Amino acid sequence: MSSKLDISPPPWLSPIFRSWVPMPIHKQYGTEPLPSIQTIRLEENIAEKISRLNRTTPARDMYDLAWIATNPNIAKTLDKSLIRRLAVLKNWVDANGIHFGKTWWRPGFESFTFDPVKWLRDRSNEDFDIEDIGTLAVPTPTAKYLTETVRIHYGFLSDIDDDECRLAEIKEQDRALAIRLLSELPDQRLARAGLY
Numbered sequence: 001m002s003s004k005l006d007i008s009p010p011p012w013l014s015p016i017f018r019s020w021v022p023m024p025i026h027k028q029y030g031t032e033p034l035p036s037i038q039t040i041r042l043e044e045n046i047a048e049k050i051s052r053l054n055r056t057t058p059a060r061d062m063y064d065l066a067w068i069a070t071n072p073n074i075a076k077t078l079d080k081s082l083i084r085r086l087a088v089l090k091n092w093v094d095a096n097g098i099h100f101g102k103t104w105w106r107p108g109f110e111s112f113t114f115d116p117v118k119w120l121r122d123r124s125n126e127d128f129d130i131e132d133i134g135t136l137a138v139p140t141p142t143a144k145y146l147t148e149t150v151r152i153h154y155g156f157l158s159d160i161d162d163d164e165c166r167l168a169e170i171k172e173q174d175r176a177l178a179i180r181l182l183s184e185l186p187d188q189r190l191a192r193a194g195l196y
């Protein structure tokens with residue numbers, strides 16, 4: 001069997017550590033507790049999916065966003081303003097790239113301005129292949145269900161502020177604004193090494 005390992009630039013927000021969900025099989029691994037796993041913060045993961053859905057419509061991303069939004073224990077903990085800010089920034093960086101010390105987020109995608117009205121459109125007709133979900137869900141949700149759930153629960157993307165509106169246009173000339181907003185993200189993780 002072959003496997004693929006993607007090495008990506010580090011996340012913008014400080015990673016968090018999560019414990020394993022206890023399962024009976026874990027007793028087979030010995031008495032030591034399983035180590036915590038370093039993970040990307042959910043708001044950043046959601047923002048990456050939102051940014052990707054600005055370019056294309058992977059059914060798996062639609063499914064993930066719908067699943068997150070309809071799980072109240074998860075959805076109620078999310079910082080929606082942070083998700084929106086990150087999504088706009090990720091879309092801008094996808095179009096223009098940015099350097100962080102020796103790390104480079106390269107522009108590499110066909111980029112589109114971030115228009116919340118267009119993003120929240122009905123995608124159920126021909127935008128994506130529902131079979132892409134595979135065995136994530138049985139029964140497989142309909143395209144109509146996914147698009148309506150995402151449209152209802154991600155309406156907060158329409159609440160973009162003036163800075164986000166500027167960056168939504170993905171203009172290179174707004175690099176200073178993008179750098180400032182990236183530097184001001186929680187933990188100010190990107191402010192330490194100097195962005196350019």
